[in-house]
Amino acid sequence: MSMLQRSAAVFLTALGLSASVAVHAQPAAGNPYNGNEAAIKTGMGLFRIRCADCHGMDAKGVRGPDLTQVWASGRTDDGLFGTLRAGVPGTEMPAIDVRTPDDEVWKLLAYLRTLAAPAPSEQVAGNAQNGERIYRVNCASCHRVNGRGGRIGPDLSRIGVARARPVLIRRIRGAMEDFLSGYEPVTVTTMNGQTVQGVKKNEDLFSVQVMDSRERLQGYLRSDVRDVTGGKQSAMPVFGPERLSENDLNDLLSYLSTLRGFDPSVK
């Protein structure tokens, strides 16, 4: 995000407009149907029938990639329109052929757009500055933003566009029923009884690859260690209301929602 965009975003926020709309890198004018409710509904139907099979009902990816993150990764409406029209040659991603009119393709994208960013109505403005402070104290030791912080947890530089607000809340409050792949808790017990705790980067029948709590990467052959156990408890601590009040959570989320892609200028 350039300084100019950043100050514009702050200005718009001050005017009471949703930051999530204002800070999108691409012009909203690209897709005539963005925000059009009827069009979005049509788009949803088209998506479910034509795309969900590969990309998942929630567009988070099955045989094709996660589409909820394409804008976050820097794609634009116009660029995506081109992708849908042409397909991705040499892959399974089909082209939408000429028998489908342009406006249906735009409607599809208008629908996908609603999955990509947190819905503006859900966003209650918090104090992002306080949120950032909370983040630095509680989270930065495990998460990286713009090249700084720990690596036990996933990089959060794009988390503001990559995940919807309810998903973030569930993750922070410890209510996710799933581990992220690459971050499953694991304990390795070596032959001499030492234990190594960390997150599982990969594994197969014969080996396991671990980042331990000191961020040391190491692979272990199962035949050379006493035991490898996956924990039930996420490697991310639970931040319940006693640790993180509703207000602080709200501030934290406001901060997280400003994280929209790696930005080396932010220190």
Added chain:
Amino acid sequence: MRSIPVLSRVARVALLLPLVGAVTLLAQQGAPGLVTNQEILDGLKEDGRNWLTFGGNYANHRFSPLTQITPENVATLQPQWTFQTNTLGNFETTTLVRDNILYVTGPQNVAWAVDARSGRQIWRYRRELPATGLTACCGLVNRGFAVLGDKLFMTTLDAHLLALDMKTGAIVWDATLEDYKIGYASTIAPIVVKDKVIVGVAGGEYGIRGFIDAYEANTGKRAWRFYTIPGPGEPGHNTWAGDSWKIGGTGVWVTGAYDPETNSLFYGTGNPGPDYHSESREGDNLYSDSLVVLDADTGKLKWHYQFTPHDVHDYDSTEVPILADIPVNGQMRKVVMFANRNGFYYTLDRNTGKIIVAKPFVVTTWAKEIDAQGRPMLIPGHTPDEKGETTCPDLTGGTNFWQPAFDPRTRLFFVNAREACATFYAYKPEYVPGQRFTGGAQQLVNTRDNKPYGAIRALDPATGERKWEFVMPTPSRSGILTTTTNLLFTGDNEGNVIALDSRNGKLLWHHQMGANLHGTSPVTYMLDGRQQLLVPSGTTLTAWALPAVPRATAQQ
């Protein structure tokens, strides 16, 4: 001959010049290259010279009589060479072997002849595919060649069947199966029966009307066609409401078996389309998700058995059928064995289609059991809708197109099974020619406490009972090869090639290949007196053999 190459060529040309007539005669008498019907019929033999048809033999056993590699020495296998495709996409091919040369099809309809001694390419064929509009649902793959005489046969992603010259890779003929622009593709390995090449088409997700075809091996002329969906006036036509039969899918994309005793072809058929939306095609939807048994000369239907009437979970029955004669309750029976994507394992009488065994081999929640008439007893609540319903197995199924194997000595049936469930959704789809036409989707159930996993399972085909299993952390897509020395070769999903003891499932050897064996199994053959194991994984083929006996003692 270890003479200087240039000299030897000059010498040979000089030698041959006056003898052109004699050379022609030699070719006609059957130069070593010509593959005969008898050799295909013979299947895998002790000399290990040949692997000439998809399943090793027509019965699809994938059972090798070679004896050098054993449970005792398998862990000493050494890599001999690796071949790389230099093409995007992965191998799903069964390599054919003939006279120390390998014949391999790869992704995107590239194919090779490869020297089995060195892994070096002899020729390469590449089909010019249309830049867009290909509809292969699930990868630009190919499952292998068939061979007869001096011709190799290969299906293409744009729904053609090609004959290639075995010596050069040049096209001999090119037959169009159907128009790829309206959803047809072909990935199946053909088989040759007598003078015909048998193929099928893919497109069950694109509103095709599936068929099995036979082409004259010599000319590429179509000999017969069997539509997997009966047309107006034919029996079974009324199992499709309205016009749904016209776009009811039912592709045939996995190679079947052939029984020379009765001249019958056994083919599994694909899912009805649209895959998930029940109301789009009321009725049983014959012959989707069925075993169809055809006269190999005429393509006439002899009998059929429908595994999943009115399927709404994409349970293609395009698994590999295996034929054998086995004792059941003290009586020898001629059977066809079939581990189905729908979660049930079946043993059928292969002459009548009567059920002998039908039993789940994975967790199966859509049907309680198969009744005496062979009909699944449905468990209510398993029709997908907009809200979604959860069913096991998931759409990829209890198993799928990767090959099972059968050991005729121990009479064990080996299957690479998956334990997975999914939530299925359905919507009314609109048919647009050439577009995906599935009417829904699934979400895999994959939570902390409910993770899909895989297992190699040994089943007793006389009872359907499990004799042993080898559990793998995630579901694998590898086929299975087994040998008379009690070895079973397969792969896990993480890229390991694995050898098990086929008597008890004990792990004997593994090697990380860097990519999984996908929809294919290793093959084995003899080369200069040493048994070879050829492992296709990702974009590579790697040949393995036991350490060579020191040369010093060998006669030169």
